[in-house]
Amino acid sequence: MAIKDVRQGKRNEEGIAAVLDILRQAFAERFQTGQSFREQHAHTTTYLPAQLPDGVVFAETSEDVKLVVKTCAAHKVPVIAFGTGSSLEGQVNATHGGISLDFTRMNKVLRVSPEDLDVTVEPGITREELNVHLRDTGLFFPIDPGANASIGGMTATRASGTNAVRYGTMKDNVLALTVVTADGEEIHVGTRARKSSAGYDLTRLYVGSEGTLGIITSVTLRLQGIPEKIGGGVCAFETVEAACNAVIMTIQMGIPVARIELLDAMQIRACNAYSDLSYPEKPTLFLEFHGTEETVALQSAQFAEIATEFGGDEFVWTANAEERAKLWKARHNAYWAGRALDPTLSGFSTDVCVPISRLAECVAETQADIAEAGLLAPIVGHAGDGNFHVLVMFDDKDPASVAKVEAFTHRLGQRALAMDGTCTGEHGVGQGKVSLLAEEIGPALGLMQTVKKSLDPDNIFNPGKIWHPAD
Template sequence: MSLFATASHAASAATLPPSLAAIEAVTRALAASFGNRLVTSQAVREQHGHTLTWIPNQPPDAVVYPQSTEEVSEIVKLCASHGVPVIAFGTGTSLEGHVNAPFGGVCVDLSQMKRIIAVHAEDLDCVVEAGVTRKELNEHLRDQGLFFPIDPGADASIGGMAATRASGTNAVRYGTMKDNVLSLTAVMADGSVVKTSSRARKTSAGYDLTRLLVGSEGTLGIITQITLKLHGIPEAISAGVCPFPSVKAACDATIVTIQSGLPVARIELVDDVMIRGVNLHSKLGLPETTMLFVEFHGTEAGVKEQAERFGDIAADFGGGPFDWATKAEDRTKLWQARHDAYWAARALRPGVESVATDVCVPISQLAECVEETKRDIEASGLIAPIAGHVGDGNFHTQPLVDLADEDEMERCRGFIDRLVKRALAMGGTCTGEHGVGQKKIKYLEIEHGPATLDVMRLLKRSLDPQNILNPGKILVL
């Protein structure tokens, strides 16, 4: 039992909660070093165990707010010396239980590490601390004609986005975090500090530790600084919405758009159920049918040509007419509505919980996978709106369930299980961008096979032999 008697602490054959003496020793030492930046109140601890899922809140024993890589190193060294778990925290917007503390320990909240260390406009890169959020970074870059394109729905921290290998609506053109991180500074499980690479756009020098840490969800190291690729703000942007008679028609139009090489910047599916929520939440008057939100970047002439070509493709599948947003403020409103889809969905059934999940399939399998999922939702009797970054085969569904209704819970569990196995059977993955966290651990062996998981476990044990870095996530050791 921990110092604060967190009843949610769990144990497994591989990991046990730290002893009361260990927690007391670490807390005393942190209080001496960090003063009021060490917090042990119940409310703050529970805030840092918040998961935006139906997983129970599992708070840490203490929360500490470092302001530098050196302070993160100090914290980790102290925890390592007592065998106390360390959970990195960005903004708490992840969706698979990444920030829960199932074995107690210390939450390292990186939100005070806000420095934008350098912007190299001529090289199209920058160096930032982990607590900088994507909106803060883009606000800083705007006057230099630059932007950072990765845009998960929430205003997530750059460190958290790297740790979960985030993507978002722009990924179809600009890639995901793995494609946009040049180098990382990270604190390892023994408190040592490593820099994984340089600012060079490519390298053949040694193991690719950058890619190893991107997507590791805080289980191999705590990311404290990130060197990012930047892009020039496009000369022209054209965006709009296009209705379709069915989910299949919208997905088929997406597939043809991508296969034809049309350089679409964003192409987002929102089904009829989600559109109802978007209209309620964002005060839009969109037709309540399946729609694609589309955006093109480039020159004035190029954007016009791309939009016309997409219009032809959409018409071939019964889509249209377009409602184009030509003003910047109208585009912002449109995409903010799409980014707010998580909260918009909750407006469809107030008072119940949202269970957001995602899968990703090869683009050729997208229409079949989404259509089968839509039928499954109806057969299950669930309210589960669908939205997705369909340009790269990634889509989300968000069942709205009453946690007190065990029958409804069981139907939801069954639906999610079938969704994941459907995607895997089509050559896809159990998660395109949410990450594994706690919720999808059981699917990794189905997706990768036991030999691959053994390699992952070997890496984890080699880099974190005490299993103190975010234990209980990604792998069962």
């Protein structure tokens, strides 16, 4: 099943011992083997069991990365890249032991080209740090997964978030990479040019590879101009179907909405309580428009007409920065708001993505499944992409409760696949969705494994993720 199938791989004890000795001498205080450091680097924001690395290296340069990879490759010891630990499917667990390569000190902006709207950064910089650095240039990096994730981690997991409906995902915004390969050499893939017909698209191969094909040491990103005006608003609907139909019409009419988020009635109740709001407890859309004062007002008026057509309440919008900040803070705190519905329970966040024409159907069937299973599980989604998240509350000490969650999450993934969707729109596969990925891509899994074997013949890069070694 999706959650339970977390395996401990075979450890290379002799190789690990040799690598620990070498790295201890090479990095001194920047190499740590203490229990607390190791626990922090097996951190996962789901309840997947932690699997600790044997040591942690705090890299400061690409030369550090190359040394670690060459050392681990020579002794066939795993190396797992670590950004902020905000991944949701166990991506940073050390399934076979080995070395966690921490990038928090590789957080520099290497180059900004305002004229070309691009920037090159080290992988450890977070999206918030990057946008603070860019503020005086009039530019910003728009991908916002909610968590203050590292750019390297966002690249490795092909992250997206609330702005994806307008600005795309990481695969659309990464222009080039430098990557350390399994032989410890650094390669450059992609260019700063906006298009290319030169050979295989190796950049996209590494984007979303979850650290299983190489270690990213720099990322070149597209940037956007900070909008002259930003407007945001809220509109409640009687049903999820009505809200989704309003989303579909908005997209079909070409209204360049920047964010359009769906929160079901249970999630609204949670947000009201947690963020001190007073929205009607109905399926609700949170929206944001970017542009000039005139275009934002026009887009908001156009959406208000669409909402009325589908029986929505009055669309209340504002360009006031403080009011918008409160709205989106509530949205970004949806996870904690959901957890607050019953603080005695643990929470498991999972996601799927379907064509937007099937979103209402998929959400409605999922809500029926939640009710039938007797679960407490609010839903929030990036409606413009057909992507939604379910926070399933459960007692992690009760085997029956755990089994119920496992069964539900697997049904959810299969439901999305049956609707021509995917088992994960944002969270990635990691350990948690291994079985669902196999169902999703079928025999193509063998092709992925062939690529992995070619680029990482000794399976040192983040083993035990995306599929199991025996599969």
